[in-house]
Amino acid sequence: MESLSRASIANPGTLSPTSSSASYFLFPRRFRLSNGFSSSSAFGNLRRIVSRGRVRAEIEKPNAPVIDFSDPEWRIKYQKDFELRFNIPHITDVFPDAKPIPSTFCLRMRTPVSEDFAGGYPSDEEWHGYINNNDRVLLKTINFASPNSAGAVCIDPDCTWVEQWVHRAGPREKIYFKPEEVKAAIVTCGGLCPGLNDVIRQVVITLEIYGVKSIVGIPFGYRGFSNSDLSEMPLSRKVVQNIHLSGGSLLGVSRGGPSVSDIVDRMQEKGINMIFVLGGNGTHAGANAIHEECRKRKLKVAVVGVPKTIDNDILLMDKTFGFDTAVEEAQRAINSAYIEAHSAYHGVGIVKLMGRHSGFIAMHASLASGQIDICLIPEVPFQLHGPHGVLTHLKYLIETKGSAVVCVAEGAGQVILTTNFCVPSRGFNALSSLFQELSVSTKKYFREIGVHADVKYIDPTYMIRACRANASDGILCAVLGQNAVSFPLIPLSPLCQG
């Protein structure tokens, strides 16, 4: 509830990783995943482990600053630029006269362990349980000694170590909104993602702990701000208590909606002064625009973004909520394809998974299953035909193993496809479907070379996201929801790449 007058991404923050083992995969060039994180204390320290590929992707962005490495000051300048980009404007930047009040988030609920205080629990003065505004989290944890070190991603040719710090999420000692004056709204936009209900639930519960009484849900994304037949939904702990037990979004989702100016008009009419936006790149572009519009109108409104993408393709974030669940669900489809392919004479199983611009779901699901022979993702170019093409490799697999299973990310191979097989656009640019083209081409190819092949397709698209969040996503969502209320972390725009 502090310094919220800025659309920001709440960091999956308070888990404290105790180890940082890295694992890197061969498939994608631009994006590689790294470390998982483990928790040593709920709502304890925040520490982020950067995925090297994403930092690299950031550096490779066409508008990335050009660095003059001959300048002896380059490292300091680079760090300053980084700090500037990830700085979170404080509410007092916009309203210099804003007066803080002591936090209403009860410290006593974060009781220290009793053994440490044998003589009784400490007073607030003795034991300070809040996050200091100057706490920072180190992004990169590996100091590569050489650019030739395995998997090294470097800023300069010598691979100089440059520390990069971001703000730490969590409750602050002072807040700038009086809970009784807050009307908070929650809106979920874009496509579904496991865990939306978990985040909604945690935001509501945390707001109530702060003492906020007026909380509403906006139905069906930003659309709910314009349609007169869609009325806001009153939310409370009682309403949200069990919503995490089912998938989807209690509030509904949508793509499309009114203009930013109309949204802010409606917010003013409804008296909304705190808005939690759960969505992907489009939604956050909207949140940023809402923030700018509020700033222009000099409205004291907090706009908080919680990043949601099942594709897990947000820059600098190790993992977005719902991704783990989607990968887990995808195992079932892959296993079915495997069983079908291996039970058939010369069976070929083809599984399609979500991912318009990134192959994280396909790649992780393939690795986890151990049942995939070929994984095709948007980040890695490949050929269907020719001596090094997918079809030739399929022939080799049939000859040597007797069967094969292929996993295809939705957006893979766009450059090599004809537009014969177009996926309906659903408000996006239309995609060609490699899944369909591969299915047809595989049959045709084996017919032409006179080899029998039994091709089976499985498309579990919506099944992997229309489900309840698994345990690990559930925890991530709880942390995100709580931090979204307590402290928004990273500015939006540099992070979204979809």
Ligand SMILES: Nc1ncnc2c1ncn2[C@@H]1O[C@H](COP(=O)(O)OP(=O)(O)OP(=O)(O)O)[C@@H](O)[C@H]1O
């Ligand atoms: N540049 C923009 N400026 C303002 N609003 C936007 C912008 N882009 C998208 N929006 C709004 O955000 C909504 C959601 O965007 P979009 O459909 O792209 O989903 P998303 O947030 O990227 O989620 P997903 O990860 O599921 O694709 C849109 O319906 C639109 O109202």
Ligand SMILES: O=P(O)(O)OC[C@H]1O[C@](O)(CO)[C@@H](O)[C@@H]1O
């Ligand atoms: O069919 P919908 O609801 O538009 O959403 C599907 C899309 O959303 C995503 O999951 C995330 O943007 C894509 O991978 C996928 O193409």
Ligand SMILES: [Mg+2]
């Ligand atoms: Mg999107």
